[in-house]
Amino acid sequence: MAHEVIPGIDLDAKPSGEGCAECLAGDGPGWWMHLRRCAECGHIGCCDSSPSQHGTKHAKQSGHPFITSFEPGETWFWNVDTQEYYEGPELAAPTSHPRSQPTPGPRGAVPADWERHLH
Numbered sequence: 716m717a718h719e720v721i722p723g724i725d726l727d728a729k730p731s732g733e734g735c736a737e738c739l740a741g742d743g744p745g746w747w748m749h750l751r752r753c754a755e756c757g758h759i760g761c762c763d764s765s766p767s768q769h770g771t772k773h774a775k776q777s778g779h780p781f782i783t784s785f786e787p788g789e790t791w792f793w794n795v796d797t798q799e800y801y802e803g804p805e806l807a808a809p810t811s812h813p814r815s816q817p818t819p820g821p822r823g824a825v826p827a828d829w830e831r832h833l834h
Contacts, residue, residue: 721803721804723754723755723779723780723781723794724754724755724781724792724803724804724806725754725755725756725757726804726805726806726807727807728753728754728755728756728757728806728807729757729807730752730757730759730785730807730809731756731757731758731759732759733759733812733813733816734747734750734759734812734816734820734821735747735750735759735760735761735765735767735769735770736758736759736760736769737760737761737767737769737772738761738765738767738769738821738824739821742767742769743766743767743769744766744767744824744826744832745824746765746766746819746820746821746824746825746826746829747761747762747765747766747767747769747819747820747821748761748762748764748765748818748819748829748833749761749762749764749765749784749785749786749818749819750762750770750784750785750786750811750812751770751771751782751783751784751785751793752770752782752783752784752785752806753770753773753774753777753779753781753782754779754781754782754783754792754803754806755777755779755781756777756779757806757807758773758777758779759785759812760772760773760782763834764833764834765819765833765834766832766833766834768834770782771795774795775795780794780795780796780797781793781794781795781801781803782795783803783806784811785810785811785812786811786812786818787811787812787814788811789811790802790803790805790810791803
């Protein structure tokens, strides 16, 4: 089935994993508040409230302007270049991290005083 082409959005790009790729690889403190998905390549990064803000960093460094929530029940898109929200198409599954994964996450990595570390 052919998909409408939207510059900066690839409907077939699968998520890179179930959590922030950089946090899980040891870049930063290793935990996040919420997760964001690159709408072009599927990279999963942490939100701007998280200590490391990997989602927006990926968007700016890669030139992939659209990110979307990777949280259950959220469907919005954000353009980091224009600073605007959008309604967008449904991306390749899964569209969120597993509901069993805590927020903040991942389980076992979040400090007891996590609220003090948010942006």
